[in-house]
Each structure stands twice: as structure tokens, then as C-alpha cells.
Amino acid sequence: MTIAHDDMRTETAERQVTTMSMAAALNRALADAIESDQDVVVFGEDVGALGGVFRITDGLTARYGEDRCFDTPLAESGIVGTAVGMAMNGLRPVVEMQFDAFALPAFEQVVSHVAKLGNRTRGGMRMPLVIRVPFGGGIGGVEHHCDSSEAYYAHTPGLTVVSPSTPQDAYSLLRAAIASPDPVIFLEPKKLYWSKGEVDTSITAEIGTARIAREGTDVTLLAYGASVSLALEAAEVAAAEGRSVQVVDVRSLSPFDDATVTAAVKSTGRAVVIAEAPGYASVASEIQARVFERCFEFLEAPVRRVTGFDVPYAPPKLEHWYLPDVDRVLDAIDTLHWDEDV
């Protein structure tokens, strides 16, 4: 895949608006971060000559040199552990984990050190590093290539966990993640890497904020990552059936934007949380619980969850049964105690 977004750029007086894929937006964000801050270094397995298995780092080594984007030995704990040391010594490392389940050997470094060093040193050593994790399924990947590990990270105090669902957010959130003084787990929905949209490089995203992805008045769908596109699709179908569906892209899993989510659910009185990960003890459970705690008196029906089943991620030929789909979302919406049913 070549990234030719430069050809499509349209210049305006102040803004650069270009239509590009999410993969290209991430690539652009990395390039712009490398150019604007000499402390930014990008590394991982296959990020150099190959440009990453998803080509997110395409061309960075060629353009900026081995000092700024380089391949490491194949060792996830080594990648994250050395990134910790670099962050201790003033760099801003951005590392790639290649696939979500491949990040697990680095889990001790993430939980015991990335998340805690700022706290242990009473702020004496901040961890301004970003761990990019391609996450989620829907691409026909074989085992260990399609898991959703967000709950492990979101459960860990000290980690910021975000996931974009549009090329614009991919660009803006990644820039914000790299600029953040805190460590960020940046979850990239693999299924959306090739989805296209406009990217304005002057737009900045604030970590910790949700985004209203679609206005609606009857029910609120709360989703993140690839599930946002599913929610939007379901909202279209529901609209055709006469229901006005609001979609909130949670976007920041930790910290969580209670204000936006609560206001959204209060405005409709009904909510469904959608996520690919197994639902038990999940981020979806947390969102559901928070909505219940804060919106109970405004709710017309129990808050529902539509999630993956509590099984190991499905093999490619079974994943269409595993993944939440439009029908499952519509079925959940139908259970929300609609007056016309009474």
C-alpha cells in the first residue's frame, strides 16, 4: 500500500484538509510529530524498511533516518522496557506492538513501570511514551491477531487509553497522545485502517473527551474503535425504521468523559453500549455501570450491552458469528421498553 495523501491535499488559507485513510492519517501524525519534536523516536518490530505490517510507519526511516525510526530485536518487553528508559532520559518514544495479543509479553513493563513510574517518583520521572496497538478483529486474522485487550489497560491506573474511529481522530488523537506527558495506550482499530475521511491537520483532539458522532433523540449508542462504524450503520437502519439514534464515540476509554456521555444518555433516556471485546468485566461493563449510576432517573429502560461473547476470539471463518453486528444492535434497541409496544 502506498500512501499518496500528499497528492490529494487541498490548501486553504489556514487549514490543510486532505482525504485519506486512517492508516495514512496515522502515518502523517507520526511524520509530523517527528518533524516538530526532535525528541520523538519511533521503533518496534518491522517498522523500518517494511514500514510496519500495516504500513503505518511507511517511509519514516527513509525520510528521517534510523535515529528517528528503527527496527528492534523481536521482543515486546524489550521494546516497551527500553522505551521506558528512553522516556526517563528525555525522549518521547512511540512504539508499535504489531498486533494486540503480541503485546502481552510487554504487559509487566506496561503495568509495573509505564503506568507507575510517574507515581512512584512523585512526578520526578514522567513517562511521555505512546504504545500503539493495532486492536480488534473483523479482518479475517488468525489466532492472536484480533483480540481486544483494552480492559487490561483501562483497568490499570496511570495509563491513558484512547482509540480513534475516524482518520481525523486518528491524526489528532495520535498527535495529542505523543504530546501528552502521560503514557498513552493508543488502540488502532485494524478494521478501520483503510476507511477514508477528511483530515484537517490543524484540528487538535483533547484526550479525555468523547465525540458525538451522530445526533439523535430516541436512543444513544455508546461505542469506540471499530464499533463506532457499526453503531453508525445500525443508526442508519434504525432511522429508516423511524427511530432517531444518537451515536457517541467514547474515544477516550481512560480517562472517561462522564460529562458528555451522561448528557447524551439523559437527552434520549435509552442507551446501548457496543464493543467487540468479551462483555464480562469489560470496558463496556464499566460504561454501562457509570451510565446507570449517573442517569438512572432519566432512563426509560435498562442500559444494554452488545459485545463479543465470553469466548476466546473466534477463528476467521467463525468471527462473523462472534462480532456484534447490525442485527444484534437493532435487537438490543428493540428491548428498550418503547412506549409504542405497551
Place this chain on the structure above:
Amino acid sequence: MQHTDMLPRDTAVQLIDQNGAPVADEQYALPEADVLLQAYRGLVEGRRINDQAGALVRQGRLAVYPSSHGQEACQVGASMVLGDADWLFPTYRDSVAVIARGVEPADALVLLKGDWHSGYDVRAHRVAPQTTPLATQLLHAVGFAQAAKHRGEDTVVLALCGDGATSEGDFHEAMNFAAVFHVPVVFFVQNNEFAISVPLSRQTAAPSLAHKAIGYGMPGQRVDGNDVAAVLAVLGEAISRARDGGGPSLIEAHTYRMQAHTNADDDTRYRERAEVQEWVARDPLQRLRTHLTATGALDAEAEERFAAGAEEIAAAMRAALNTDADLDPEDLFRFVTETRSSQLEEQWQLLRDEIERSQLETEGHR
């Protein structure tokens, strides 16, 4: 460097034997008398710090203390070979090395006292926070050195670990990254024969831990960890080589943990007293004292001066640790992230209300 030059010696480098007699060595020179005298002072202080910390555990002033009694030569050596711009990456057992680097004893012991997880200014002393998970800090040391190289800084990083840590995956990854990226880091393994209760024979089947170095493409060396002269010479050479662009190396010190893993451990369950007694004769303090006394570098006046200095440190430790710190519960929320989330703000309000209510109740009972 020839591959065979990366191999450690069959026996550990020793420059002063256990009777205090100098040992001639073709490769490593005995440090100057004033350096050895300074090292001796460090050993006396280190021993006193270990003893005092043990007493403070028994008095309930420290939650736990992993003693480096018997390993003071490694601890003092590790501190003395570093320059001002260099960094030390210690573990929980390396408090004496941390203190020898200039950290106030009471600050070094905050972790073990229980006031916070790390109690000193890491940047002021160029000492990373002491780590509890094994071998994880070796990767931090490599990354730190890599960043120093990236920025063209004249910094060498010394990373400490024990024999047990060499079994961990992060040990392997750290050695491998350091060698591949040729960074200025020295790995210093204090092989004290036990990982809590498990002996070295259950950690490795390698001829020695230093032999692992050649597998990564870096030189390894073995040193008598109870001979501070040898520790200074061998570590010093490795640090110089790293500083001159010669890349990483692995030094294994052969030493012995004279006390239990911590006060919570019963070492009579896994080792014979006779074995511990054998190591008393190899004590790092005694042999250097004998050597320096025989050469006339150490006299009764210096002995008294060093002992008095060590006693002052111990008195300061007692005074500091007998004082309860004024702990602020908001600290729980203050350092989690740079920006405090609304979730943490709500939780702090909850705790603050709880504290205020309990204070009101206490006042009501008066």
C-alpha cells in the same frame, strides 16, 4: 574483539585475597591506596547501614529490609566507579549503593519504611528508582543509555541485578538490545548464591553467569565480589570501555548473602549454617582492613574516624526513621497522571469527606 576475548576467566578476578594479601594480575591493577581507603570507609558505612536497618525492622520502623550484609564491596564499588554524569539503576537490595551515591539514608529507605514507593530525587542523584520486579530495570537502563547515545551525552549506565534476575526474560532482552544497539551500559550481577531460597544451581546450568555475555556478543567477566579492589578494577574497566564507545559488558560478582532474603524469610530452611560460616572468612571488610593495615594506609585514628562517621549515619537514620512523616492522603491522587481526571477528582472528594467526618467524630468524642 575476538569472540574468545569475550569469555570470562575460569576463576573470578581477585586482587586482594581473603587473608588481605595482594594478588598480582596481568590485566587489572590494584587501585591506589587512597582509593582503597575511601572504599574501606564506604564498606564500614555500608555495614553499619545494613546493621542499623536490620535493627529498625525489629523495632517496627521499617516494614522490611533486604540486607546486603556481606555484599558491601559490590555496593560500594558500584557507586565509586560512576562519574557525575553517569546513572545507577538499582534494585531493592541495593540501598547501600544508592546511599553511597549520595542519597540520604532516610530518603533511600522510604520505600521500605512504607511512606511512598521511592523517596529521593532521582535526577539530582542520577539514581533510578529502586525496582522490585526482577530484571525489568535492566531494560530501562538500556533505553536510558540508548537515549544518552542518541543525544550525544557522555553518560554510562550501570545496571544492578542479582543471580535470580538472570533467569528472567527481561534479562535476556536487555542483554540482547544492549549488544545490538551497542549502548554504553554495564550489567553488574551480584551473584549471592540464592534467589530467596533457590540456589544458583537451579537458576542456571551455565559455567558461570558471566559466560552468558558471549551469547549476546559482549564481553563478560567474573570478579570476587568480596574483594572491593577487584570490583573497582573490573567494573572500572567496563565503565571506561562503555564510555569510550566500546559497548556493553556483563560483570558477575561472586559474593554471598550473609543474612536471610529479608527479615520475613527463614534461611535455616534452605542452607546449612556451616556454609554461611565459611563465608565469614571471606568478609569484604576484614580482608581490606588487614590489607590496608599491613601496608600502613590504615591506622587506628582513621579506623576511629570511619567508625565515628558510620555511627553518625546510623544515628541520623534512627532519628529520621523514628519520626513519623506527615503523610498527605491527597498524594494518592496527585501523581497518578499529570492531569487529574474527573474520576480521580471525584474519588478524592469522597476520601476527603471521609477524613473530615472521621475527624469530626474524633473531636466529638473528646
